[in-house]
Amino acid sequence: xxENRIYNFNAGPAALPLSVLEEIRxxxxxxxxxxxxxxxxxxxxxxxxxxxxDAVARTKRLxxxxxxxxxxxxxxxxxxxxxxxxxxxxxxxxxxxxxxxGTWSTKAIKEAKLQGKPIKVVASSEDKNFSYIPKNIEFSxxxxxxxxxxxxxxxxxxxxxxxxxxxxxxxxxxxSDIMCKPFDVEPFGLxxxxxxxxxxxxxVCMVIIREDLLNLxxxxxxxxxxxxxxxxxxxxxxxxxxxxxxxxxxxxxxIEETIGGLDKMEEINRKKARLLYKTIxxxxxxxxxxxxxxxxxxxxxxxxxxxxxxxxxxxxALENDLGGLKGHSSVGGCRxxxxxxxxxxxxxxxxxxxxxxxxxxx
Amino acid sequence: xxENRIYNFNAGPAALPLSVLEEIRxxxxxxxxxxxxxxxxxxxxxxxxxxxxDAVARTKRLxxxxxxxxxxxxxxxxxxxxxxxxxxxxxxxxxxxxxxxGTWSTKAIKEAKLQGKPIKVVASSEDKNFSYIPKNIEFSxxxxxxxxxxxxxxxxxxxxxxxxxxxxxxxxxxxSDIMCKPFDVEPFGLxxxxxxxxxxxxxVCMVIIREDLLNLxxxxxxxxxxxxxxxxxxxxxxxxxxxxxxxxxxxxxxIEETIGGLDKMEEINRKKARLLYKTIxxxxxxxxxxxxxxxxxxxxxxxxxxxxxxxxxxxxALENDLGGLKGHSSVGGCRxxxxxxxxxxxxxxxxxxxxxxxxxxx
Numbered sequence: 001x002x003e004n005r006i007y008n009f010n011a012g013p014a015a016l017p018l019s020v021l022e023e024i025r026x027x028x029x030x031x032x033x034x035x036x037x038x039x040x041x042x043x044x045x046x047x048x049x050x051x052x053x054d055a056v057a058r059t060k061r062l063x064x065x066x067x068x069x070x071x072x073x074x075x076x077x078x079x080x081x082x083x084x085x086x087x088x089x090x091x092x093x094x095x096x097x098x099x100x101x102g103t104w105s106t107k108a109i110k111e112a113k114l115q116g117k118p119i120k121v122v123a124s125s126e127d128k129n130f131s132y133i134p135k136n137i138e139f140s141x142x143x144x145x146x147x148x149x150x151x152x153x154x155x156x157x158x159x160x161x162x163x164x165x166x167x168x169x170x171x172x173x174x175x176s177d178i179m180c181k182p183f184d185v186e187p188f189g190l191x192x193x194x195x196x197x198x199x200x201x202x203x204v205c206m207v208i209i210r211e212d213l214l215n216l217x218x219x220x221x222x223x224x225x226x227x228x229x230x231x232x233x234x235x236x237x238x239x240x241x242x243x244x245x246x247x248x249x250x251x252x253x254x255i256e257e258t259i260g261g262l263d264k265m266e267e268i269n270r271k272k273a274r275l276l277y278k279t280i281x282x283x284x285x286x287x288x289x290x291x292x293x294x295x296x297x298x299x300x301x302x303x304x305x306x307x308x309x310x311x312x313x314x315x316x317a318l319e320n321d322l323g324g325l326k327g328h329s330s331v332g333g334c335r336x337x338x339x340x341x342x343x344x345x346x347x348x349x350x351x352x353x354x355x356x357x358x359x360x361x362x
Numbered sequence: 363x364x365e366n367r368i369y370n371f372n373a374g375p376a377a378l379p380l381s382v383l384e385e386i387r388x389x390x391x392x393x394x395x396x397x398x399x400x401x402x403x404x405x406x407x408x409x410x411x412x413x414x415x416d417a418v419a420r421t422k423r424l425x426x427x428x429x430x431x432x433x434x435x436x437x438x439x440x441x442x443x444x445x446x447x448x449x450x451x452x453x454x455x456x457x458x459x460x461x462x463x464g465t466w467s468t469k470a471i472k473e474a475k476l477q478g479k480p481i482k483v484v485a486s487s488e489d490k491n492f493s494y495i496p497k498n499i500e501f502s503x504x505x506x507x508x509x510x511x512x513x514x515x516x517x518x519x520x521x522x523x524x525x526x527x528x529x530x531x532x533x534x535x536x537x538s539d540i541m542c543k544p545f546d547v548e549p550f551g552l553x554x555x556x557x558x559x560x561x562x563x564x565x566v567c568m569v570i571i572r573e574d575l576l577n578l579x580x581x582x583x584x585x586x587x588x589x590x591x592x593x594x595x596x597x598x599x600x601x602x603x604x605x606x607x608x609x610x611x612x613x614x615x616x617i618e619e620t621i622g623g624l625d626k627m628e629e630i631n632r633k634k635a636r637l638l639y640k641t642i643x644x645x646x647x648x649x650x651x652x653x654x655x656x657x658x659x660x661x662x663x664x665x666x667x668x669x670x671x672x673x674x675x676x677x678x679a680l681e682n683d684l685g686g687l688k689g690h691s692s693v694g695g696c697r698x699x700x701x702x703x704x705x706x707x708x709x710x711x712x713x714x715x716x717x718x719x720x721x722x723x724x
């Protein structure tokens with residue numbers, strides 16, 4: 001590859017588009033003629049206003065958000081959202097429904113319960129080691145919101161279609177699949193995504209909040225834990241993570257202008273996932289770990305015959321410039337994370353390697 | 363200047379050492395032979411472990427911290443600390459003392475009061491528009507901690523010597539002057555600093571916490587708001603702001619290896635501040651805004667005859683490649699922020715310009 005780079009299948013922080021990285025590098029000492037690095041400009045400058053406003057505008061265009069949605073950039077990652085969501089929306093005995101589809105859902109549930117909120121876990125796939133997405137869920141009529149995790153990075157599952165909640169706002173953790181395809185935003189009250197998988201680097205979380213949910217936010221919360229603080233200041237209540245927001249802006253620009261929007265993005269992502277799953281399914285050597293219809297388009301998890309072989313697979317892959325293929329430490333096995341910035345070329349190189357490795361070891 | 367850069371007197375985000383920026387640029391597409399950008403590597407990788415451990419080790423060496431201190435890197439800036447400090451340390455009617463020396467102290471006090479904590483403002487310089495640092499303060503015997511703000515970025519004041527609290531742990535916001543000089547850490551229970559002024563970019567806050575303060579932290583706090591969460595995970599409970607921590611590491615390395623430590627750093631900082639204050643005091647044209655013995659070494663605030671002249675000063679300075687000299691919007695006037703990375707050459711160029719501007723307009 002160019003510049004001695006490798007094919008990066010990291011689960012997050014993850015690959016970024018090469019053209020974005022090159023643009024950052026080339027202007028790193030002098031951003032937009034300012035004579036300063038992007039890391040040195042004021043968050044109150046016109047230059048930075050242009051960046052954050054462009055990032056918001058592109059998010060709205062890409063997801064077809066109308067004016068009832070606010071796009072925010074917060075710190076603390078998805079983990080901070082696990083805490084802020086119940087804190088902002090569940091006052092005085094109000095309850096919400098949660099669906100448990102894996103590690104991140106479990107953490108979101110734990111944080112809500114820790115605050116003493118009477119939330120209800122209405123469905124879970126824990127019975128089969130989170131290898132599927134539950135169906136036909138019945139939601140509580142009095143739930144303030146329904147919380148789901150859109151894609152399970154660790155177990156490799158993803159909602160193909162979001163559940164029907166009969167008007168109860170969906171709150172969704174989209175950290176590992178936001179902007180991977182178009183979707184209908186109407187049922188959503190709040191969408192959040194740690195940027196470090198599909199849209200940027202670590203250190204910033206995109207939050208999209210629907211206007212009416214702000215009515216639930218109590219006055220007496222700490223300023224930094226209150227969604228209304230960031231809505232009323234365009235995410236500039238205090239110094240935001242400027243550089244991370246800048247990368248998001250560039251990645252969204254790349255999706256719009258280089259890729260050609262979310263329909264095109266989905267087309268590429270489906271092609272990549274299809275190729276990888278086909279290589280697994282055709283082999284008899286690699287084994288997928290999730291139910292077919294719950295398979296993730298972003299994180300492709302698979303096992304080999306034994307752990308020794310898996311270790312060797314990951315090692316030899318790296319020697320062939322294919323990095324980040326080790327499964328999450330909590331589950332083992334192998335995983336190829338193929339987010340937006342992972343190219344089809346990268347996946348083709350990986351599947352070629354997989355076939356060669358199979359021939360030698362099958 | 364090299365690479366069409368300007369002299370940057372921004373108050374934060376602010377100037378970074380040119381050699382640090384060059385190193386980031388040069389390795390931006392391939393960090394330490396990984397074949398990945400620093401923005402693409404995993405926070406669970408050995409590469410990143412080396413970065414964060416080096417940043418911690420350098421902080422400990424520079425500030426002479428022994429093992430009872432933990433060095434953490436959190437998100438949310440100093441503003442999040444305003445909320446976390448009372449939340450972690452003031453349970454069940456416990457109280458703390460706060461000293462109000464300006465905008466940031468006022469915000470810290472507001473956030474503690476918002477949580478219903480019975481804190482006491484034991485001294486304030488609000489009577490003279492925060493133009494001085496209070497002296498001879500009497501602290502409450504039952505205070506769990508005493509909170510002060512080390513340097514007032516907006517008003518241009520700084521504690522020359524920290525107050526004697528007779529064993530009550532000091533908690534200090536050092537966002538705008540950490541690492542500007544050596545100081546005795548013994549009286550401190552917690553030191554925090556948003557990085558974007560003296561040690562890095564926006565998006566990360568350094569927190570140094572003394573072991574015994576962890577005993578005060580209640581179990582039932584949200585994980586992301588609890589200091590113990592980050593102590594027990596070396597700041598890796600969830601994905602940290604990797605790139606911002608990397609810049610801190612490089613800046614601390616620059617302080618240790620290029621500058622030669624905090625004694626040398628102080629020598630340079632004092633020289634810069636002396637030169638600038640002398641230019642102001644000798645002029646009769648520029649007027650300092652703070653009491654002499656409370657003057658900040660980091661943020662030099664001054665006024666000109668009227669606002670029209672101030673606007674012209676800032677504008678003409680920028681035309682001469684001297685940026686960021688406008689005072690904070692809440693106070694007006696002019697301000698030169700001369701943090702660690704602002705060179706003596708930059709200050710000499712500024713004082714030359716000030717003399718020329720005075721000759722033309724005085």
